[in-house]
Amino acid sequence: MDIEMKQVRNTLIVKLKGELDMQVADKLRKELDKKLENEKIENLIINLGKVTFIDSSGLGVIIGRYKKVSSRKGKMYIVGANPSVEKILVFCGINKLVPIYGSEQDIINI
Amino acid sequence: MSIKNYVRLEFQSLPENVSFARSCVGSFASQIDCTLEEIEEIKLVVSEAVSNSIIHGYDNRTNEKIFVMVTIADDRCLEIMVEDRGKGIADVKQAMEPTYSSDETRMGLGFTFMKSFMDDMEVISSPGEGTIVKMRRTFMSHEKEAYA
Numbered sequence: 001m002d003i004e005m006k007q008v009r010n011t012l013i014v015k016l017k018g019e020l021d022m023q024v025a026d027k028l029r030k031e032l033d034k035k036l037e038n039e040k041i042e043n044l045i046i047n048l049g050k051v052t053f054i055d056s057s058g059l060g061v062i063i064g065r066y067k068k069v070s071s072r073k074g075k076m077y078i079v080g081a082n083p084s085v086e087k088i089l090v091f092c093g094i095n096k097l098v099p100i101y102g103s104e105q106d107i108i109n110i
Numbered sequence: 111m112s113i114k115n116y117v118r119l120e121f122q123s124l125p126e127n128v129s130f131a132r133s134c135v136g137s138f139a140s141q142i143d144c145t146l147e148e149i150e151e152i153k154l155v156v157s158e159a160v161s162n163s164i165i166h167g168y169d170n171r172t173n174e175k176i177f178v179m180v181t182i183a184d185d186r187c188l189e190i191m192v193e194d195r196g197k198g199i200a201d202v203k204q205a206m207e208p209t210y211s212s213d214e215t216r217m218g219l220g221f222t223f224m225k226s227f228m229d230d231m232e233v234i235s236s237p238g239e240g241t242i243v244k245m246r247r248t249f250m251s252h253e254k255e256a257y258a
Contacts, residue, residue: 021128022165023125023126023128053132053150053157084150092219
């Protein structure tokens, strides 16, 4: 899995590429937490545009970061999920906590 | 029930073998006339079952064995069995509850996905005796659907 992070003011934008399962979940969790703990980050955008598979290990990372971000009154968004990944996100109700948008631009336009 | 084809896998309990197992089973399942969406669901349940074996069955030990057997029966029925020789589950009923997880990072969703995307699921386990997860799903014919 490729993890690309970019900080724009107080927002961390994370672009992921590959399959999000138990093999990569721990690494992703640690990298995100390191950023969230060491930088002045309020909001988190996770771009799943190039994620081809997600299971409960990946969903656990997303929910865990949502808890961290929301505990600091920040906002979290998911963007670009392909239909099969979005189906899983909706199935387990993550979309009720973390809004899903088509692109990063859609969030800027809110 | 007539068995049309089967495959049996044995592999080490390494995290990288989770994607190997789901890809193998997804590829094998494509011998049935099913949709890509259905193949994705099969890959998901295999991923969950194998991850459970590594994380819960073996407490993340990587030098253990996992067995996966997949059978295509009666042309449209896919049976998947995932077996580990790990620590087993004391209370299977509790482990299968949607909100239950002994590992908070995975939200306890594994069995929920397996139950939701398969027609039948059975978990055979007891402490110290390992765990066998048996799942079955019959796919509708998309040929008939196309003519409907």
